Amino acid sequence: MGYFVVFLTIVLLIYFIIRKIRQLKRLGNSERRVYCLFAEKISVAETENFSRYYGVFQIAEEEIRLEIPYQLYLQHQQPERGLLIYRDQQFIAFEK
CATH class of the missing domain: 1.20.5 (Single alpha-helices involved in coiled-coils or other helix-helix interfaces)
Structure with missing residues (x-):
């Protein structure tokens, strides 16, 4: 037994x-959906004609740096709060 x-x-x-x-x-x-602060925009020039654009998002004490599309880079002014949607360190959307 x-x-x-x-x-x-x-x-x-x-x-x-x-x-x-x-x-x-x-x-x-x-995908993860979190309410966060869009804290900073960063432009990194890789070649003369090509740049990558990054957004720094703050969630409490944590910062996430994700590559963002050029349209979002131009459109949003930091600091701004909104809903960040991302999956596996890939940016999907940021909604106000």
Whole structure:
């Protein structure tokens, strides 16, 4: 009887660990929506005709630097609060 209880406990432990790992993998690929402060715009010239544009977003004490489209770079004035939508360090949208 004691072996059965130990075996059942180990099987259930493995089951719940696998279930939690699958759940975390699904959350990792989903997009994140956070209300934050658009703190700063940065332009980095890579060549004479090509530049990359970055936005620095502040969420509480954390800062996230994401590449943003040129239109957003021109359109928004910092500091500005809004909803940031991003996935895997890829910018999707910023809504006021």
